[in-house]
Amino acid sequence: MLKxxxxxxxxxxxxxxxxxxxxxxEFKGPAFRRGxxxxxxxxxxxxxxxxxxxxxxxxxxxxxxxNEAAVILATALAGDGIVWTDGPRxxxxxxxxxxxxxxxxxxxxxxxxxxxxxxxxxxxxNHTLVKEGDLVAGTRxxxxxxxxxxxERAAAIARQNGAVLRVRPxxxxxxxxxxxxxxxxxxxxxxxxxxxxxxxxQALGSEVVAMDFAPDDSEAIARLICSQRNRGCxxxxxxxxxxxxxxxxxxxxxxxxxADEMHxxxxxxxxxxxxxxxxxDVSLLGVPACGLYHQITxxxxxxxxxxxxxxxxxxxxxxxxxxxxxxxxxxxxxPHCPFGKGSTV
Numbered sequence: 001m002l003k004x005x006x007x008x009x010x011x012x013x014x015x016x017x018x019x020x021x022x023x024x025x026e027f028k029g030p031a032f033r034r035g036x037x038x039x040x041x042x043x044x045x046x047x048x049x050x051x052x053x054x055x056x057x058x059x060x061x062x063x064x065x066x067n068e069a070a071v072i073l074a075t076a077l078a079g080d081g082i083v084w085t086d087g088p089r090x091x092x093x094x095x096x097x098x099x100x101x102x103x104x105x106x107x108x109x110x111x112x113x114x115x116x117x118x119x120x121x122x123x124x125x126n127h128t129l130v131k132e133g134d135l136v137a138g139t140r141x142x143x144x145x146x147x148x149x150x151x152e153r154a155a156a157i158a159r160q161n162g163a164v165l166r167v168r169p170x171x172x173x174x175x176x177x178x179x180x181x182x183x184x185x186x187x188x189x190x191x192x193x194x195x196x197x198x199x200x201x202q203a204l205g206s207e208v209v210a211m212d213f214a215p216d217d218s219e220a221i222a223r224l225i226c227s228q229r230n231r232g233c234x235x236x237x238x239x240x241x242x243x244x245x246x247x248x249x250x251x252x253x254x255x256x257x258x259a260d261e262m263h264x265x266x267x268x269x270x271x272x273x274x275x276x277x278x279x280x281d282v283s284l285l286g287v288p289a290c291g292l293y294h295q296i297t298x299x300x301x302x303x304x305x306x307x308x309x310x311x312x313x314x315x316x317x318x319x320x321x322x323x324x325x326x327x328x329x330x331x332x333x334x335p336h337c338p339f340g341k342g343s344t345v
Contacts, residue, residue, distance in 0.1 A: 007046060010038045010054040017066075017144055018090055021049055034067070064148045066091025069119075069141035076155035077113070077121055077139055079163025092140035097130040100205075101169040102308040107344040109157060109164045116154040118142045123165065125341045129304055130167060137165055170307040173235040175201050176210040176228030178221065180240040180250050185215040192292055193239040200300070201237075204307055209233060214253075216241060221253025225284070235283050235306065242273040242288040250286060251275065259284065263314050267321030268340075270328075271298030276312050283312075295332045298324070301340040319345040 005013065014035050021031035031049060032042070038054065046054070059065065064072075070088035074095060078084070083098040097103070105126040113121055123137040130136055141151065158164050177197050184191045191213070198208045210228045214221045221238070228236055241250030242264075251264060254277050262277040264286075274297070275286030283306050291297050301320060302312055310316070323342025 004053050007043060007052050007054060011040055011043070013038055013054070015054065019046070019049060019051065059145065062148050063145055064141075064151055066141040066144050066146070069146065069148075069151045070139065072151055072155050073119060073121070073139045073141065073158070076158035077137070077164045079166035081167030081169070082136065082163070082165045088140075090140075091142070091144070092138060094135055095137040095139065095165060097132055097134045097136050097167045099132050099167055099169055101130065101167040102304050103128045103130050103136050104166045104168055104308075106161055106164045109161055112157045113154050113164060116150050116157065118146045118150055119154045121158075121164065126344060127301070127305060127340070128335065136167070168308040168310075170205055170304060171309065173201075173206040173307060174209045174233050175206050176212070176225075176231070176233030176236045177201075177208055178212050178214055178224050178228070178236070178238045180214045180216065180221060180238060180253075182216045184240075185213050193287070196291060197237055197239065197287065200303065204304060206235070206307065216249055218249040218252035218256055221250055222256035225253065225257035225279070229279065229282060233282070235285075236279075237285050237287060238275075239287045239291065240289060242275060242286050254284060254286070261313070263317055266298045266302075266317045266324070268298040268301065268324035268326075270294040270326055274298045274302070276302065276317065278311075294326070294328070296326065296334040296339065298340075300334070301343075316343075316345055319343045 014037050015032055017034050018030040019032040022028045067088040070091050070093045074084055074093040078095055081098045081101060083096050084093050103124055105123050107126055110121060110123065119141055121137060121139040177194060179191050179193050183189045194211055201208050210231050210233050212224045214224050225236060238250055241248045254262060257279060259277040259279050264275045266272060266274040270290035271288060273288035277284040285299065285302065287299050291299060305312055320343050323338055323340055326339045
């Protein structure tokens, strides 16, 4: 419990919490740290800070201090790839990415954690690309002193499915790219897809090891898919042929190649004609023509998740509808915008 002492009676007692000093334009920070033993010379300084009374702590067996509580909470919340470097300050701990990768947040567990009184955790959005050292979350125990039981209950919720927060590293894939379309194949127009897709792949730490061109012929497309797999490609990107015109046969080619799972269409704009398919353990992504004209599409939402080891199926695509509307801003500021931020699965 907390006990209140008149300032004149506080000499010789240890401070129960940091005391902040604010000098506008000069300084903001702790004038006195928790645990500091109050001396006679401190009294005038404390009075200038508006302190006429101070708290001392006398913890009961079932009580816990905010800093000890914060450590328990942070330990429970942090899974693989999550670290913190500074100890708790005023009951708060900042959680950082311990490696480059994709932040994974168990959104349901986070909500359940935050339903517990006197604790909180705030995070970046699920599926955010992060770099080592990036701030990804903050947690704190809200009162200075609280009962131990709610802290233990919140920690148990956080640990229930492993951890609320993780950073999943992106694998380095060997990517095969197939550009479909008679116009490009026969040299009638210059291809612009290859450099766009290559740049996106390389930005995520993977490598394009095969680049092929195919006419609007489903059997030719199927042969190239099989050829790229035989050449060691473990992720395939196909551009074009995703619309509804009679010569848009890319989907047929994917089926002929033996795809055992295929999902056509995504509730996101731009990118509604996006395709995800699987040939055994090889992921195949079909990129519609909007990828030529928009800097960011649903491909930029799905590709990092595939590289992080996730199997994106119908349910994962369906949840992209919430937040899946790009505002097509004059100056693109992605990822610092709402696009792709609504998905919880």
